[in-house]
Amino acid sequence: MKRSRSQKKATLMAKAEELIEQLLNWDENTPRPTLTQIEDIILEMRKAMGEEMAEVVLEGQEQKAPVPEPACPACGKAMRYKGQRENQVESRLGAIDLERGYYTCPECGQGIFPPGSTTGVLGQELE
Numbered sequence: 001m002k003r004s005r006s007q008k009k010a011t012l013m014a015k016a017e018e019l020i021e022q023l024l025n026w027d028e029n030t031p032r033p034t035l036t037q038i039e040d041i042i043l044e045m046r047k048a049m050g051e052e053m054a055e056v057v058l059e060g061q062e063q064k065a066p067v068p069e070p071a072c073p074a075c076g077k078a079m080r081y082k083g084q085r086e087n088q089v090e091s092r093l094g095a096i097d098l099e100r101g102y103y104t105c106p107e108c109g110q111g112i113f114p115p116g117s118t119t120g121v122l123g124q125e126l127e
Contacts, residue, residue, distance in 0.1 A: 054093050073110065
């Protein structure tokens with residue numbers, strides 16, 4: 001179910017508050033940190049916030065909807081929709097957990113998570 005703007009904002013604000021608390025706790029417990037240590041902790045937190053932001057935006061996108069029977073990348077046969085499953089996608093922001101439609105090939109058993117480059121559906125590439 002697609003979440004409202006206020007629900008998305010609440011999720012993102014909660015993550016931001018969690019990261020701010022972590023940073024402040026780290027600051028209080030790290031006497032005389034070096035610039036490299038400060039950069040490392042901030043970069044780690046920036047990555048975590050970016051991953052959360054991407055997940056919130058992606059979860060409501062049309063990519064979750066089933067696509068017309070994609071062709072199996074292994075044998076070319078029409079694949080069958082098997083419902084939504086969680087899939088971890090490695091993005092430029094880091095690992096993102098997504099719930100996406102899962103398809104299997106009745107011929108060879110191959111499984112995929114389109115949409116993506118394997119679907120051949122223009123405008124629905126996630127990768």
